[in-house]
Amino acid sequence: MTSPVARRRVRGDGVDLAVYEQGDPARPTVLLVHGYPDTHAVWDEVAALLAERFHVVRYDVRGAGASSRPFGRRRYSFEYLMADLCAVLDAAAPDRKVHLVGHDWGSIQSWEAVCTMPDRFASFTSISGPCLDHAGHWMRRNLSRPTPGNLRRAAGQMARSWYIYFFQTPLLPELLWRGGMSKPFMRALELGEGVAARPGHPARTMGRDAAAGVGLYRANMLRRLRAPLDRRTDVPTQVIVPAKDLFVSPHLVGGLAGRVPNLSLRPIAAGHWVPRSHPGPVARWITEHVTGVLGGPLSAAEARSLRRARVRPGRLPFDGSLVVVTGAGSGVGRATALAFAERGAEVVAADLDPESARRTAELAGLLGPEGHSYQVDMSDPAAMEHFAKSVVHEHGVPDVVVNNAGTGMAGAFLDHTAADSECVLEIDLWDVVDGSRRMAERGEGGRVARRGHDPERVAEQVVAAALRDRAPATGTPEGRLASAASRLSLRLGRVLARAGSN
Amino acid sequence: MSRLTSARPLTGTPLRGFINSVSNNVALARVHDEAELERFRDVQRLCYRCAAEVAATLKPGVTERETCRRMRRWLRAHGVDDWLHTPFAWFGDRTAFRGFKFPTQFLPSGARLEEGMPYILDMAPVRDGYAADIGYGGVLGENRIWDRVDADLAAYRTLILDLVRERRTFADVYAEVDALIERQGHQNRHRKYPGRVIGHQVGVIGGILPKRVGFPFGVRFLQTIGRELVKERLEGRSPLWSGAARSQHPPTPGLWAVEPHIAFRGVGVKFEEILVVTEDDAYWLDDDLPHVHRWASLEAAR
Numbered sequence: 015m016t017s018p019v020a021r022r023r024v025r026g027d028g029v030d031l032a033v034y035e036q037g038d039p040a041r042p043t044v045l046l047v048h049g050y051p052d053t054h055a056v057w058d059e060v061a062a063l064l065a066e067r068f069h070v071v072r073y074d075v076r077g078a079g080a081s082s083r084p085f086g087r088r089r090y091s092f093e094y095l096m097a098d099l100c101a102v103l104d105a106a107a108p109d110r111k112v113h114l115v116g117h118d119w120g121s122i123q124s125w126e127a128v129c130t131m132p133d134r135f136a137s138f139t140s141i142s143g144p145c146l147d148h149a150g151h152w153m154r155r156n157l158s159r160p161t162p163g164n165l166r167r168a169a170g171q172m173a174r175s176w177y178i179y180f181f182q183t184p185l186l187p188e189l190l191w192r193g194g195m196s197k198p199f200m201r202a203l204e205l206g207e208g209v210a211a212r213p214g215h216p217a218r219t220m221g222r223d224a225a226a227g228v229g230l231y232r233a234n235m236l237r238r239l240r241a242p243l244d245r246r247t248d249v250p251t252q253v254i255v256p257a258k259d260l261f262v263s264p265h266l267v268g269g270l271a272g273r274v275p276n277l278s279l280r281p282i283a284a285g286h287w288v289p290r291s292h293p294g295p296v297a298r299w300i301t302e303h304v305t306g307v308l309g310g311p312l313s314a315a316e317a318r319s320l321r322r323a324r325v326r327p328g329r330l331p332f333d334g335s336l337v338v339v340t341g342a343g344s345g346v347g348r349a350t351a352l353a354f355a356e357r358g359a360e361v362v363a364a365d366l367d368p369e370s371a372r373r374t375a376e377l378a379g380l381l382g383p384e385g386h387s388y389q390v391d392m393s394d395p396a397a398m399e400h401f402a403k404s405v406v407h408e409h410g411v412p413d414v415v416v417n418n419a420g421t422g423m424a425g426a427f428l429d430h431t432a433a434d435s436e437c438v439l440e441i442d443l444w445d446v447v448d449g450s451r452r453m454a455e456r457g458e459g460g461r462v463a464r465r466g467h468d469p470e471r472v473a474e475q476v477v478a479a480a481l482r483d484r485a486p487a488t489g490t491p492e493g494r495l496a497s498a499a500s501r502l503s504l505r506l507g508r509v510l511a512r513a514g515s516n
Numbered sequence: 517m518s519r520l521t522s523a524r525p526l527t528g529t530p531l532r533g534f535i536n537s538v539s540n541n542v543a544l545a546r547v548h549d550e551a552e553l554e555r556f557r558d559v560q561r562l563c564y565r566c567a568a569e570v571a572a573t574l575k576p577g578v579t580e581r582e583t584c585r586r587m588r589r590w591l592r593a594h595g596v597d598d599w600l601h602t603p604f605a606w607f608g609d610r611t612a613f614r615g616f617k618f619p620t621q622f623l624p625s626g627a628r629l630e631e632g633m634p635y636i637l638d639m640a641p642v643r644d645g646y647a648a649d650i651g652y653g654g655v656l657g658e659n660r661i662w663d664r665v666d667a668d669l670a671a672y673r674t675l676i677l678d679l680v681r682e683r684r685t686f687a688d689v690y691a692e693v694d695a696l697i698e699r700q701g702h703q704n705r706h707r708k709y710p711g712r713v714i715g716h717q718v719g720v721i722g723g724i725l726p727k728r729v730g731f732p733f734g735v736r737f738l739q740t741i742g743r744e745l746v747k748e749r750l751e752g753r754s755p756l757w758s759g760a761a762r763s764q765h766p767p768t769p770g771l772w773a774v775e776p777h778i779a780f781r782g783v784g785v786k787f788e789e790i791l792v793v794t795e796d797d798a799y800w801l802d803d804d805l806p807h808v809h810r811w812a813s814l815e816a817a818r
Contacts, residue, residue: 348701370699373699373700373701376664377664377701381661
């Protein structure tokens with residue numbers, strides 16, 4: 015279902031702005047701000063999804079799409095951009111706070127907005143666009159403490175910013191864009207980001223948009239990075255962190271928690287144009303964030319998802335994760351379930367014996383979030399299928415499945431979910447004990463003798479395995495972070511720890 | 517005191533003469549003597565009163581040593597003149613004997629009580645020769661884990677009594693207790709006690725040795741237990757109740773201080789009270805005890 019998009023013109027500071035609205039105006043307003051060199055159309059998929067529940071407002075930023083293109087870099091400074099944003103707010107949602115979402119330069123602008131006029135925003139979702147002041151502080155901090163890791167991260171961002179230096183060159187960027195850079199850019203977008211061109215994005219006006227938008231970089235970037243201001247905001251903020259971003263280092267979220275008390279992080283294994291490549295998760299996270307801020311009704315899975323994303327001191331590594339353990343009624347299975355519960359996971363304990371499974375869930379509830387129990391005969395495929403279905407239905411998609419009895423559980427869970435929505439990490443408990451899959455590969459069965467293992471020690475090993483980056487290492491920190499982010503919650507623990515401490 | 521020295525001479529072994537002469541010639545309790553049982557009951561109640569009163573004085577910051585001092589003084593002031601062992605107090609994860617490797621770690625330490633911490637008071641005084649040995653578990657303020665473990669502990673009081681009434685061997689009872697601990701997902705903590713005992717025999721303490729204490733056990737108690745170890749061994753039994761081979765015998769008539777001690781994640785709870793075992797039956801010496809009332813009200817609330 016796509017709701018009709020109403021278009022109107024709003025007078026900004028010396029410019030005409032094209033504003034697009036859809037969804038019921040009586041619902042909470044979500045304002046989507048696009049980046050460079052895009053137009054409002056970059057949000058088409060996300061906006062259609064959000065319009066089912068919200069009043070969705072978009073506009074073409076000055077210099078882009080159907081809005082005016084003022085001449086001269088001075089006209090693209092934050093002062094003008096903020097005036098435009100206020101004009102759109104006054105026109106589309108005059109009497110209430112809006113939920114702000116920004117991508118790329120739209121996110122950079124939005125940071126400026128939530129830091130300078132926090133009373134106009136109920137929540138903020140930032141995608142792939144840091145607060146320039148935070149970025150400036152981040153860079154200084156890394157360079158003033160030049161450990162190898164800090165230098166590597168700083169150099170990583172500097173390399174990603176190559177185009178920013180180029181955009182400072184007079185005239186040349188404009189000439190290139192006007193002279194037909196759009197075609198190669200579209201090709202690069204398709205090859206590098208996996209985002210194929212579709213009607214509306216990249217826009218037909220792209221050459222002109224990109225040439226005019228260079229002003230954004232010239233008017234603001236160096237000024238802020240050279241002399242970063244002390245910016246902070248109390249607006250509830252979530253940052254969607256694409257781990258494979260070629261332009262914004264995911265490490266830029268480091269230290270953010272100190273300036274944004276109410277901060278959530280959503281790592282995702284995606285590139286810079288995540289609203290195009292992953293509209294489903296982006297719309298879902300925006301919806302969850304907005305609903306959470308409004309105190310609306312949340313399903314168990316949504317509440318857990320918010321808990322998982324939230325950055326706070328004393329966060330446990332499996333906070334907000336759902337962990338399924340089979341054979342959890344006794345011994346190693348029970349110890350594993352409890353070890354996960356102790357680290358913040360919501361545990362689903364499955365066992366052939368319902369009484370012992372219930373007991374494990376009860377004990378898990380003493381150590382962490384309330385546990386759940388199921389009676390399942392893992393040797394019966396139909397029962398297993400039914401089990402997976404009911405878990406997904408009642409509690410959501412698990413983040414980790416520990417096979418103590420039964421195998422191949424993750425597939426069964428994923429069968430009952432949308433293709434792009436979640437990832438399930440599957441751990442065969444006895445493979446962990448074995449230390450490798452040697453025996454399985456030799457066709458001798460992946461199991462080792464179950465006697466003689468201290469359950470608690472085995473449980474620790476399983477938890478460690480879940481925390482470890484089990485994907486084939488790609489060698490680069492970005493690659494590792496990317497594969498880690500594909501496991502969402504698991505490495506989130508470490509990413510969040512960095513955000514809180516650095 | 518003449519009654520106390522009434523002998524229960526050993527018969528039927530060539531060593532009887534020697535053993536009878538080195539033993540302190542004091543009887544273990546006679547389980548059919550109601551008056552004598554009443555004396556034991558009195559001492560046990562005294563102990564629980566002491567535990568409740570001392571527990572009421574516990575505040576954040578108090579140490580185990582200070583708590584033990586309070587128990588000792590209270591008991592001395594109420595007529596106690598000797599000890600099976602001096603009082604113990606364990607706070608926090610010491611109630612679960614976490615990291616206990618040496619027997620000295622059982623002794624009261626400088627550990628301080630904090631809000632939400634579990635504690636266990638354990639005392640075994642002797643008054644006029646009559647002994648009691650009790651364990652009292654509690655928590656300062658609120659602790660969900662403690663509530664769960666404590667409620668689970670109630671099952672052991674019934675289980676042990678039923679099994680002893682069935683005249684199952686002591687080792688069997690111990691194994692059944694272990695099985696229940698496993699099902700509940702707890703840890704068996706009484707296996708950390710010297711001799712891994714879940715219980716031990718108590719009786720009338722007397723003799724000519726001084727009322728001294730050595731490494732916290734009373735000298736006379738050690739003498740009694742030592743004597744019983746030898747005497748019972750000769751009859752294929754033991755005054756110590758554990759899961760070992762020496763406990764593979766039906767319940768020995770007498771008074772047994774039974775002390776199941778379970779723990780979950782650093783929260784330990786125990787109770788200890790006297791079980792009266794006769795030739796064909798068994799019963800708890802006293803049902804008017806704090807934990808019995810607590811569990812009864814829990815049961816009623818369900």
